[in-house]
Amino acid sequence: MGPQDIGRLAQVRLQSLLVENIFLLSLGFLILFSGLAGLALWIVRRRSNERILLWFGLNALIYGLRALVKNPLIRVTFGVSQYWRDYFVAWGDFLIVIPATLLLEEVFGRGWRSSVRWGVWILAGYAFIGLMVGVLSGNPYRLPEPARILLLPLLLFIFLLNVSKGYRPPQFADAKIFLIGLGIFIAFIFEDHWAPPRFQAEPIGFFTYTCTLGIIAVRRAIRNERRLLAVEQEMASARQIQSSILPAEAPQIAGVRIAARYSPMATVAGDFYDFAPVDSNRLGILVADVAGHGMPAALIASMVKVALASQQPHAGDPSLVISGLNEVFCNQLRSKYLTAGYLVIDACHRAATYSGAGHPPLIVWRASEQNVERYENNGLFLGFRANETYPKLDIPLSPGDRLLLYTDGLLEATNHAEQCFGDGIDSCIARHHNLSADQFADALLADLRAWSGNSNARRQDDDLTLLVIDFCHGESTVSQSPHSM
Numbered sequence: 001m002g003p004q005d006i007g008r009l010a011q012v013r014l015q016s017l018l019v020e021n022i023f024l025l026s027l028g029f030l031i032l033f034s035g036l037a038g039l040a041l042w043i044v045r046r047r048s049n050e051r052i053l054l055w056f057g058l059n060a061l062i063y064g065l066r067a068l069v070k071n072p073l074i075r076v077t078f079g080v081s082q083y084w085r086d087y088f089v090a091w092g093d094f095l096i097v098i099p100a101t102l103l104l105e106e107v108f109g110r111g112w113r114s115s116v117r118w119g120v121w122i123l124a125g126y127a128f129i130g131l132m133v134g135v136l137s138g139n140p141y142r143l144p145e146p147a148r149i150l151l152l153p154l155l156l157f158i159f160l161l162n163v164s165k166g167y168r169p170p171q172f173a174d175a176k177i178f179l180i181g182l183g184i185f186i187a188f189i190f191e192d193h194w195a196p197p198r199f200q201a202e203p204i205g206f207f208t209y210t211c212t213l214g215i216i217a218v219r220r221a222i223r224n225e226r227r228l229l230a231v232e233q234e235m236a237s238a239r240q241i242q243s244s245i246l247p248a249e250a251p252q253i254a255g256v257r258i259a260a261r262y263s264p265m266a267t268v269a270g271d272f273y274d275f276a277p278v279d280s281n282r283l284g285i286l287v288a289d290v291a292g293h294g295m296p297a298a299l300i301a302s303m304v305k306v307a308l309a310s311q312q313p314h315a316g317d318p319s320l321v322i323s324g325l326n327e328v329f330c331n332q333l334r335s336k337y338l339t340a341g342y343l344v345i346d347a348c349h350r351a352a353t354y355s356g357a358g359h360p361p362l363i364v365w366r367a368s369e370q371n372v373e374r375y376e377n378n379g380l381f382l383g384f385r386a387n388e389t390y391p392k393l394d395i396p397l398s399p400g401d402r403l404l405l406y407t408d409g410l411l412e413a414t415n416h417a418e419q420c421f422g423d424g425i426d427s428c429i430a431r432h433h434n435l436s437a438d439q440f441a442d443a444l445l446a447d448l449r450a451w452s453g454n455s456n457a458r459r460q461d462d463d464l465t466l467l468v469i470d471f472c473h474g475e476s477t478v479s480q481s482p483h484s485m
Contacts, residue, residue, distance in 0.1 A: 025071050027203045032064030034210050038217060045221065052220065055103035056213045059096060066092030067203055090140030094127040097146045103213075104155070107178055112167040115158050126150055173223070174216040181212025245305050251275050253283050255347040257470040259437035261445060263409075264463050270297025271407050271465040272304045276315040281348040284315045287465055288340040288382075289359070289407040297463075300336060303329075318342040318355035319392040322379070326357065326390070329383035338382040341405055345469060352403065352471075355392040357382045360408050365429050367400025372426045397471045402433065402440070409464030415452045424451075437470045444468075 038057030045053070068074050069088045080088075101123055105116045126146050134140040172178070188205025250258040260273060270290030277283055288304045290297040307328040314320040321342045329338055341359035345352050354362050358381030361374040377393040397403075411422030425444075432443045445466065 021071055021073050024067065024203055025073055027207050028064050028067035028071060030064075031060050031067065031203070031207055031210055034214060035060030035062075035064055038214075041217070041221070045224075052103065052106040052213075053217050055099045055106065056210075056217060058099035059103055060210050060213075062092050062096045062099070063206055066096070087134070087140045090134055090145070091131060093145040093147065094130045097123045097151050098127060101151075101155075107169070107172050107175060108162075109167075109170045111158060112162045112165040115161055119154050119158050122154060123150065174219055177212050177216055181209040184212075185209035245302060246273065247275055251277050251283055253281065253345065253347050255472055256283065256345055257437045257472060258285075259441040259468045261441050261464075261466045263445075263465075265409070270301050271409070271463040272301040273405075273465050273467060274305055274308055276308060276312060276321075278316040278344065282316055282344055282346050284318075284321065285343045285345065285405060285467060285469065286321070286340060287359070287405045287407060287467060288338060289409075289463070289465070291337050296336070300332075300338065303332065304338075304340075316344055317392070318344055318353050319390050322355045322357050322382075322390040323388065326380075326382045326388050327386060330386040332383070337384060339408075340382055343403065343405055343469070345403075345471070347471075350397045350471070352395040352397055353392050354395060355379075355390050357390060360406060360411055362395075363404040363406075363425075363429070364395065365402040365404075365433055366398075367402070367433070368398055370430065370433075372429055399472055401471045402429075402437075403469040403471070404429070405467040405469070407463060407465045410448070410466055413448055413452050413464075421448055421451055437468045441466055441468045 035057045038053045038060060040057075042051075042053035042057060066089055069080065069085055069092075074080065075085055098120060101116070101120050105111075105120070108116060110117050123146055126143075130143040130146070133142045185205040185208065188202050188208075246262060247260070250260065262271065262273065264271070272286075272288045272290075274286050275283060276286065286304070286308055288301065290300045304325070307325050308321070310328065311321045311324040314324070322340060325340060337358070339356075339358040339360075341354065341356040341362060343352055343354045343362065354375055354377055356362070356376065356378040358378055361376035364373045364375065365371075366373060375393055375395060377391055379390040380388050411420060411425065413421040415421075428444055428447045432440050435443055445464075
């Protein structure tokens with residue numbers, strides 16, 4: 001073979017290496033971008049708790065960066081020294097086993113007595129020691145990389161341990177796709193490390209593995225989106241049903257004006273209010289608050305309407321109504337409690353009667369004295385003890401007086417300094433006392449939102465119900481009861 005033949009052979013080999021490195025460089029970028037896309041999707045969809053996207057993203061990100069640094073084209077283009085190349089690749093070799101094992105845990109589960117998680121901690125500890133020893137000794141591979149000596153024996157031991165203990169992995173809809181991708185990747189690893197050297201085959205296997213994980217992530221995202229959509233539709237239906245059991249408007253009583261505001265923290269709420277007409281001059285008003293939020297509290301709140309209807313024969317006596325509700329819920333509630341306040345307005349006799357069960361105090365604005373009074377006539381909350389008696393309190397009224405029935409979402413709302421709105425509510429009531437019942441309700445809640453810093457981007461911390469009852473003897477008005485604020 002002459003010098004020209006040797007030169008042509010060297011040129012062909014150089015072109016072949018260049019093509020191979022360009023191909024591997026492209027794979028490295030594809031894997032890197034796949035990892036970034038997985039992490040971005042996990043950040044966007046964190047509410048669905050898709051940790052497989054997190055571990056997949058970290059795994060692909062580390063592998064892609066390591067593949068790029070190993071590529072001679074990157075080293076030449078960016079002037080990466082052999083020293084930093086070896087350290088960066090070593091760091092990738094030591095760290096990549098951690099998200100890889102956590103990704104496997106998403107399929108296999110934590111295992112018998114969290115054995116898989118213990119395996120993760122062992123690998124993390126080995127990686128930390130290996131990196132520290134590498135830095136201190138000046139040899140990044142002073143300890144062998146974990147994938148060569150630790151990963152496979154450790155996983156095999158965990159697998160055999162779980163089989164011997166009868167552990168059953170959780171259902172995984174895409175297990176076949178995952179195992180196919182993993183099997184292809186392992187086959188390429190064996191080919192790259194033990195077969196005669198031809199070209200770097202491992203990145204091809206990892207890219208195939210990445211594609212299968214991407215398919216799994218997309219399929220999971222679609223399934224979760226469908227489940228979330230179904231849940232949202234069910235919650236929207238539940239809200240419509242709950243809204244339908246609230247009063248559309250308040251009964252008309254001469255000399256009484258009523259404004260109601262109802263704002264759930266979530267789609268549905270544990271607050272409830274209703275009216276119980278006694279006669280042409282008397283009206284019963286109930287406000288109730290179930291401990292907790294969401295659907296469980298809403299289901300109990302919906303029971304209050306039926307329970308209140310059963311107390312209609314003695315709707316004019318708050319003590320008997322609250323006692324009757326307590327008897328009903330003592331047989332119904334489990335690990336939940338319910339507070340309630342029941343007020344009877346008597347327009348003819350210029351008086352009100354009130355009884356409460358663990359409920360926030362009734363607030364009365366005295367127009368003639370320009371001050372606020374509180375009436376806390378409470379027994380135990382509902383559903384705790386049967387045969388409980390609840391006292392009632394008579395409250396004289398004068399024209400211009402204003403009564404506030406509400407749930408604790410009004411008083412306990414906090415601002416950024418963790419101060420409660422109830423501490424300064426008296427001044428708000430005094431400032432808006434000349435407004436009508438509807439205007440006052442809107443103004444008070446506007447003060448609450450401004451004070452707490454709530455906006456559309458920040459949701460309230462509790463369900464909130466507010467009823468404003470103005471006593472203005474001799475006037476006949478139409479009252480409104482909006483179901484949201």
